[in-house]
Amino acid sequence: MTLTADSTPPLPANDRPDAPAHGGTVDYVVEQLRDGMLQGRFAPGQRLVEADLTRELRVSRGPLREAFRRLSAEGLIEIVPHRGALVRRLTQREMTELFQIRSSLEALAARLAAAGVADPEVRARFEADIAPIWNDGPRMASLDYIDENHRFHDAIVAASGNAQLLRLTRQLRLPVLMYQLIGSLKAENIAASLAEHRAIARAILAGDGAAAERCVTAHLRRAVGIAEAMPERVFGR
Known part of the structure; x- marks a missing residue:
């Protein structure tokens, strides 16, 4: 099947979710659409076709449209008159502002995590969650790298023990953010990011909260610089 900006690719047969009981729920649809954005099935700027999605998710138009409204309120999609729902493409300014906010929140999370790993259970879970960063294999600008990156940052916030931080940072780490950037990332960008993750x-x-805070701040400051240097075609208007 050839994809266009106005087509929604079908899920592979083995990956199609079972429709929820009682004809579907809005929460179910929201979750499926979010996952599709994270996995790259729905790209920034792509139109979400109602007919395709109701068939693939086996839900009616009512829950789907309510899911669109929720995701629009979260900033993940935009609803355009006469075009319908589109996966949102962030502007350069929006992307820079999101990284700036994340920098402050994740620096706090890193400081708290450095204290949190004094608990053996928290430490063991953190070490297990971040294990992929010690793999010396090459990283490609791919969905696998996006997933590893998200898991690493989630592990830091989880180790902080602050549930509200986890909620806020996940909202700011929009799936479309990394997917929008990934095609323009160079191998050296990814290598530098991995080195920073390890630091x-x-x-x-080591339980060094001040150093962890500094490292996260520097890491996300560099991400801002990368975003600011991206070509205009990457961004929305």
Whole structure:
């Protein structure tokens, strides 16, 4: 099947979710659409076709449209008159502002995590969650790298023990953010990011909250610089 900006690719047969009981729920549809954005099935700027999605998710138009409204309120999609729902493409300013906010929140999370890993259970879970960063294999600009990156940052916030931080940082780490950037990332960007992840992890595991905070701040400041240097075609207007 050839994809266009106005087509929604079908799920592979083995990956199609079972429809929820009682004809579907809004929460179910929201979750499926979010996952599709994270996995790259729905790209920034792509139109979400109601007919395709109701068939693939086996739900009616009512829950689907309510899911669109929720995701629009969260900033993940936009509803355009006469076009319908589109996966949102962030502007350069929006992307920079999101990274700036994340920098403050995740620096706090890293400092708290450095204290949190004094608990053996928290430490063991953190070490297990971040294990992929110690793999020396090459990283490609791919969905696998996006997933590893998200898991690493989630592990830091989880180790902080602050549930509200986890909620806020996940909202700010929009799936479309990384997917929008991924095609323009260079190998050296990914290598530098991995080195920074390892430095952050070492500081947290050493219980050095100040160093962990500094490392996260520097890491996300560099991300802002990368976003600001991206070509205009990457961004919305």
